[in-house]
Amino acid sequence: xxxxxxxxxxxxxxxxxxxxxxxxxxxxxxxxxxxxxxxxxxxxxxxxxxxxxxxxxxxxxxxxxxxxxxxxxxxxxxxxxxxxxxxxxxxxxxxxxxxxxxxxxxxxxxxxxxxxxxxxxxxxxxxxxxxxxxxxxxxxxxxxxxxxxxxxxxxxxxxxxxxxxxxxxxxxxxxxxxxxxxxxxxxxxxxxxxxxxxxxxxxxxxxxxxxxxxxxxxxxxxxxxxxxxxxxxxxxxxxxxxxxxxx
Amino acid sequence: xxxxxxxxxxxxxxxxxxxxxxxxxxxxxxxxxxxxxxxxxxxxxxxxxxxxxxxxxxxxxxxxxxxxxxxxxxxxxxxxxxxxxxxxxxxxxxxxxxxxxxxxxxxxxxxxxxxxxxxxxxxxxxxxxxxxxxxxxxxxxxxxxxxxxxxxxxxxxxxxxxxxxxxxxxxxxxxxxxxxxxxxxxxxxxxxxxxxxxxxxxxxxxxxxxxxxxxxxxxxxxxxxxxxxxxxxxxxxxxxxxxxxxxxxxxxxxxxxxxxxxxxxxxxxxxxxxxxxxxxxxxxxxxxxxxxxxxxxxxxxxxxxxxxxxxxxxxxxxxx
Numbered sequence: 001x002x003x004x005x006x007x008x009x010x011x012x013x014x015x016x017x018x019x020x021x022x023x024x025x026x027x028x029x030x031x032x033x034x035x036x037x038x039x040x041x042x043x044x045x046x047x048x049x050x051x052x053x054x055x056x057x058x059x060x061x062x063x064x065x066x067x068x069x070x071x072x073x074x075x076x077x078x079x080x081x082x083x084x085x086x087x088x089x090x091x092x093x094x095x096x097x098x099x100x101x102x103x104x105x106x107x108x109x110x111x112x113x114x115x116x117x118x119x120x121x122x123x124x125x126x127x128x129x130x131x132x133x134x135x136x137x138x139x140x141x142x143x144x145x146x147x148x149x150x151x152x153x154x155x156x157x158x159x160x161x162x163x164x165x166x167x168x169x170x171x172x173x174x175x176x177x178x179x180x181x182x183x184x185x186x187x188x189x190x191x192x193x194x195x196x197x198x199x200x201x202x203x204x205x206x207x208x209x210x211x212x213x214x215x216x217x218x219x220x221x222x223x224x225x226x227x228x229x230x231x232x233x234x235x236x237x238x239x240x241x242x243x244x245x246x247x
Numbered sequence: 248x249x250x251x252x253x254x255x256x257x258x259x260x261x262x263x264x265x266x267x268x269x270x271x272x273x274x275x276x277x278x279x280x281x282x283x284x285x286x287x288x289x290x291x292x293x294x295x296x297x298x299x300x301x302x303x304x305x306x307x308x309x310x311x312x313x314x315x316x317x318x319x320x321x322x323x324x325x326x327x328x329x330x331x332x333x334x335x336x337x338x339x340x341x342x343x344x345x346x347x348x349x350x351x352x353x354x355x356x357x358x359x360x361x362x363x364x365x366x367x368x369x370x371x372x373x374x375x376x377x378x379x380x381x382x383x384x385x386x387x388x389x390x391x392x393x394x395x396x397x398x399x400x401x402x403x404x405x406x407x408x409x410x411x412x413x414x415x416x417x418x419x420x421x422x423x424x425x426x427x428x429x430x431x432x433x434x435x436x437x438x439x440x441x442x443x444x445x446x447x448x449x450x451x452x453x454x455x456x457x458x459x460x461x462x463x464x465x466x467x468x469x470x471x472x473x474x475x476x477x478x479x480x481x482x483x484x485x486x487x488x489x490x491x492x493x494x495x496x497x498x499x500x501x502x503x504x505x506x507x508x509x510x511x512x513x514x515x516x517x518x519x520x521x522x523x524x525x526x527x528x529x530x531x532x533x534x535x536x537x538x539x540x541x542x543x544x545x546x547x548x549x550x551x552x553x554x555x556x557x558x559x560x561x562x563x564x565x566x567x
Contacts, residue, residue, distance in 0.1 A: 018342035082336030090355040
């Protein structure tokens with residue numbers, strides 16, 4: 001199984017490396033927010049170090065949700081090409097076929113995240129190195145779950161015309177309710193209550209605490225627990241669907 | 248010895264308009280080393296049958312043994328032993344290269360890197376792909392793409408290869424070329440070949456035996472020659488130097504005539520086997536002193552066969 005996963009993983013990676021446009025597909029939006037929205041936030045919240053430590057973790061989550069959520073686009077193309085079917089007619093385990101793909105996206109998202117953080121430094125991002133590394137780990141874990149579920153959705157919906165609105169319909173409210181641009185705590189009570197049922201809001205709280213280097217903050221424990229739960233649940237569901245839709 | 252045995256294989260699909268019986272309890276046997284053609288119009292159930300036998304689709308009912316392994320209880324072993332070349336897909340994504348893809352496919356089949364590389368050396372020259380191992384898949388011509396698809400299905404040296412409409416969309420020259428390759432799979436590599444097609448000439452030229460499918464049922468199972476002989480007989484047209492009506496009784500005594508029509512100097516004689524009837528017919532015309540102007544034997548085509556079996560012409564379906 002490790003070999004099968006590696007074969008699928010390296011096949012995906014080769015394709016992505018040869019089409020670096022995919023590297024920028026997910027990152028343009030967060031970069032634009034960083035460049036064009038970051039300076040505004042600086043004025044509102046005061047103190048550039050503080051505002052970027054709030055904004056950048058939000059943009060990381062946005063990047064993860066967007067890149068992870070839309071990973072399934074790729075498998076719709078692969079379905080049409082016949083790649084999925086020919087891989088299914090091998091004795092390779094279905095889980096390897098899924099994990100190879102998801103792990104390749106996890107790596108891509110990690111690279112995009114590092115890029116985003118590096119670009120944010122000259123703007124005045126001050127963050128703890130250890131915290132940033134732990135935050136990256138959380139992001140990667142979440143990516144694994146999101147991409148698994150997204151691939152499964154791609155196999156279920158089978159065409160871009162239904163996949164795009166479906167994914168958009170889920171990712172946008174999740175992103176807004178997690179408070180990716182501004183902490184949701186600034187909002188009215190009903191919004192705060194609503195957002196607390198969104199597990200990724202807790203992920204974001206943890207990411208922000210990690211960026212601050214506030215390792216004693218309870219948000220880190222809660223956020224990590226929620227992230228692990230979401231990742232495990234989505235990965236489990238994704239691989240089950242992947243298995244089911246391929247006899 | 249038969250390498251595929253299927254009994255009562257059935258597939259029903261639930262669609263918005265109700266339940267569709269795509270394949271209705273078919274029985275099927277394929278001997279090792281055979282090239283068997285599944286012939287039928289679109290929607291006849293050919294592809295569904297193929298997809299069941301290759302483990303891609305789970306049958307609704309029925310049992311099958313494929314390459315010595317049970318289709319239902321041991322599908323992984325079936326996958327190990329068969330190659331499957333699906334209908335041509337959409338244009339390949341950029342960033343995929345011929346040899347890399349073949350090696351990746353072989354490794355998913357459980358081959359080691361070095362075994363896969365060794366297999367490439369053998370396989371690619373046979374399929375005329377040896378010179379383009381590094382080419383991007385998106386830059387392959389139609390014929391190259393199909394030969395690459397076939398190579399994908401053959402990397403792990405399967406005992407049986409299933410080809411789903413392998414030449415659809417190719418120009419006549421590439422089709423003829425691909426037929427040669429498919430024949431050599433059997434002749435040189437000893438692979439059993441199951442091929443679906445809706446091209447009559449392809450089925451005629453390539454397959455040792457044909458299974459004609461229509462509406463999810465196998466309506467005929469024989470060699471192309473036998474099917475043609477069984478269904479409609481051959482027409483011999485004899486043109487004489489004088490009024491042909493006088494030759495009728497001589498012709499009727501010489502051969503076993505199914506039907507006979509006289510048209511001026513010409514006689515149209517329908518017989519079971521034109522190739523056998525033509526010699527006694529000629530002798531009779533000679534012995535009775537008629538001057539022969541011309542003689543023509545027309546064999547029925549598979550289209551006539553299909554028309555006779557199903558009441559529809561395959562060609563019309565092609566046009567539609």
